[in-house]
Amino acid sequence: MPEVIIVKNQEEAGELYARSVADLIKSKPNAVLGLATGSSPLAAYQALAKIVKDESIDVSNVQGFALDEYIGLPLTHPESYHATIHRTVVEPLGLDPAKVHVPGDVLNGAPLEDGEKIAAAGPAYDKAIAEAGGIDVQILGIGTDGHVGFNEPGSSIASGTRIKTLVEQTRIDNARFFDNDINQVPTHCITQGIGTILKARHLVLLAFGEGKAEAIAETVEGGVSAFCPASALQLHPHATIIVDEAAASRL
Numbered sequence: 001m002p003e004v005i006i007v008k009n010q011e012e013a014g015e016l017y018a019r020s021v022a023d024l025i026k027s028k029p030n031a032v033l034g035l036a037t038g039s040s041p042l043a044a045y046q047a048l049a050k051i052v053k054d055e056s057i058d059v060s061n062v063q064g065f066a067l068d069e070y071i072g073l074p075l076t077h078p079e080s081y082h083a084t085i086h087r088t089v090v091e092p093l094g095l096d097p098a099k100v101h102v103p104g105d106v107l108n109g110a111p112l113e114d115g116e117k118i119a120a121a122g123p124a125y126d127k128a129i130a131e132a133g134g135i136d137v138q139i140l141g142i143g144t145d146g147h148v149g150f151n152e153p154g155s156s157i158a159s160g161t162r163i164k165t166l167v168e169q170t171r172i173d174n175a176r177f178f179d180n181d182i183n184q185v186p187t188h189c190i191t192q193g194i195g196t197i198l199k200a201r202h203l204v205l206l207a208f209g210e211g212k213a214e215a216i217a218e219t220v221e222g223g224v225s226a227f228c229p230a231s232a233l234q235l236h237p238h239a240t241i242i243v244d245e246a247a248a249s250r251l
């Protein structure tokens with residue numbers, strides 16, 4: 001079962017993540033980090049950037065693989081996950097941009113109609129992760145419906161990286177990044193599968209606030225089910241869930 005750690009706030013959660021990842025990079029300079037977008041991991045990236053600077057840790061060989069990307073947004077779009085990961089992780093940490101990958105990189109905004117190209121991108125991404133040696137530590141947020149990455153309810157627990165349709169709730173949740181206009185939110189995404197995520201050696205899921213309480217209760221105490229994709233963490237031998245009191249309130 002996942003270990004659940006209740007902390008005061010995002011900063012304290014960020015410190016826990018950052019200390020363990022900094023130690024990992026010191027012992028394994030070419031560590032492979034699994035990266036996530038969303039607001040939940042931001043304090044963790046900031047804390048890690050601070051430790052990297054304060055302790056002069058060499059991150060030039062660190063590799064990174066992001067969880068997901070929208071279909072149809074060019075890499076340069078400010079809300080593409082490519083741009084977001086580069087802005088929030090690669091630049092503050094000083095990672096080598098060439099060593100950090102996002103599932104939509106090869107698509108660069110290719111439209112939904114470009115089915116063959118999109119279909120090929122998923123397996124190629126999983127292959128690239130395997131060739132890099134597998135992910136050492138995957139940071140995860142959680143959607144209010146229990147999604148991880150963009151694996152919406154109903155996603156197969158064995159799934160690899162693939163195209164998915166976004167459910168309306170996720171598009172509503174993410175409209176805040178698109179002028180509060182749901183019509184601007186892409187309808188599809190490419191995401192690491194639950195099976196891909198479960199291959200990472202350590203999973204660290206961060207969740208804060210009352211809005212995540214239901215999803216966290218399902219994740220930790222519900223049955224393992226495709227209806228709450230994050231419940232698959234129960235199958236992982238080394239999963240850590242770090243939450244604040246509000247997100248833990250229904251446990």
Ligand code: GLP
Pocket residue numbers: 036037038039040041067068140141142143147148149150170174
């Ligand atoms: C998006 C991302 C998820 C993320 C979720 C929650 O849907 N694809 O990876 O976990 O948002 O975001 P936040 O941490 O901002 O609540």
